[in-house]
Amino acid sequence: MGRIFLSAGHGGFENGVRDPGTIAGGTTEAQEMIRIRDLVVSELRSRGFQVIVVPDDLSQTQTIDWINAHSQFGDIALEIQTGGSSNPSIRGVTAFYIAGNSQRKKDAESLLLSLLQQVPQLPNRGAKPDTETGLGSLIFTRWIAIPSLYMELGFLTNPTDRALIQSRRRDIAIGITNGLITWLNNGAISPIPTVPPGTPVYGSIGININGRRYGENGILVNGNAFIPIDLVDKLGLNLSQISNRVRRLRYNNIVYIRAIDLRNLGISVTWDNPNRSVVLRSNIRPYNSQMDQIMGNGLTTEVQLIMFIKTHDSDLINTVPQIAKLYREEASIEGVNHDIAFCQMCLETHFLQFGGILKPEQNNFGGLGSLGGASESASFPTAEIGIRAHIQHLKAYASHEPLVQDIVDPRFEFVTRGIAPYLQQLSGRWSDDPTYGDQILALVRRLYELSGLL
Incomplete structure (x- = not known):
């Protein structure tokens, strides 16, 4: 039997600040969805189903990457959110699915039916393709490798919906639980149909x-x-x-x-x-190499790297306007794949949002540590030097070749040279996360898809 990944919408860091989602009636979308999510988790586990909770402090794109890194064939994923509108009369529940997928449409309809059987007071806005959203598509339904749905549990800006969300939490949770179980059972793996x-x-x-x-x-x-x-x-x-x-x-x-x-x-x-x-x-490169090989030439242009940042936030690139140019230049000097280095930077800094242990003023784009005993990670005087240190640290792991430029990486000499020529080999070394390399590789693939290279 597969597992269920459950995400409560909002609550993570977007643009460097915590995103509460819709705010109305003295409460927030994040608060209400987390409360319902926790009840669904409890209900599922009491019935013997394995449910995995997506961390609440992740941004939208980090949520996608986290699920892709931890999921496997046979799993399903659901995110619950609420709607918000300037018109307080708009209300009702909707389940969104990836457009053109008839099976996912059936799953969405079944999930809605289970919820409305428990809470019939919620108007049914129907199962809808994600192309009917204001964005024209939903990354939760499109970028996740396993089957996924996105559900709006009413409108927090509508007083009646808000009252139901707050007073009928357990009934809502039971309805969602019943729908998830039906969905999982319908998608149960048989050996070979x-x-x-x-x-x-x-x-x-x-x-x-x-x-x-x-x-x-x-x-x-x-x-x-x-x-x-x-x-x-x-x-x-x-x-x-x-x-x-x-x-x-x-x-x-x-x-x-x-x-x-x-x-x-x-x-x-x-x-x-x-x-x-x-x-x-099977191989997007024009030469015989691998996408996860750290030493080599990147494929993307400066403009494509800039647009990759802008797909997550259109303004953050302005905080370090030369970052794409600097990564291409510094990586080229040392023979490092600038696509890999840039995507690692996106992972470490949350696409320049920071918000974790790294601070923008440190110019530490690779999450480099300082010498032992220091209370903070490494800091560099300029963005150029910080990027150079990041490239040098990657080269230390991936190659035995000497550096072209003077050493600025404080921990270069402590790395066993050439021990990790491939991204997956950084897992457990650069980071203690066993999926660290896979997360970077997923970003590289996304970069190439958005750039028309994959």
Whole structure:
């Protein structure tokens, strides 16, 4: 049985300050959602289900990365929030799903039904595709690797909805719990579902691998592309390593795997709508290298790095306006992949929001430690020197080559040279988080997707 990831909307740090969400009637969205979330957790655990609580101090993008780093095949994720409007008469509950996915729409409708059976006083605004939101899409439904839904439990700005949220917390929690259990059971993993040969159920789709049309077709199942299992070898994957990580289906005596599940294994998966084809890329680099190799050349331009920061906050790049230029220059001098260094900076500084143990005035963009015994992490006189120290520290871990510039990294000489040439090898070394390298790699993939390189 899979696990349930549960996130209470808002409460984390956005733009360097804690985001309470909607504020109305002497309370905040974060407070109310955390209270309901905790009741759902208690109810699920009392029924023997494994539920994982997303930390409340994470920003929106950090929440996505945290779930992707800790989830596995068979899990599901839900975020609960409230609506807010300048019109206090607007009310009701909505479940949002990724547009075009008929199965996720059914899951959203089922979740809504379970909630409204417990609290019928909440008006039903329906299950809606995320394209109907003001943003045009929701990263919680699109960027998370496992099936996910986003639920608005009424409008905090409406007095009636707010009263129900505060007075019927347990009923709301029971309704959500019932819906999550139904959703999880509907998505329970069976070994390999079988469809009788010749049954005309699934439509045929094309497959494009590394720019070339593959000779065999895939199938489209509930809006998801499935590809023949034989492609695993052509993509350079080890079948024994993916046996429990991807969804399989047997159709017309051929075993297919869900293409989107391969993203966690380093395969780019996109959809070519005009040609009705799934597009797979097993190596985005123009040379024989790996995406997680620290030494090497980055692929992105200065503008693409700036836009990556702006996708999280349009103004934060102005706090260090030369940061993209400096990372490209300093990394090039030492032969370090500037894409990896820049994404590590985004992870360590929360996309320049800081808010943790690092302070902007320290110019410490890599989370570098000072010499033993110091009460604070390292500080540098300028952004340029701080970035240079970060690049030097990466080179210390990834290479035996000498530095080109004078040492400014206070702990360079204490690193065992060349012990971590790949990102995953920084886990447990640069950070005690065992998923540290995977989190950086996830950001690199996102950078390349947003830059049109993946």
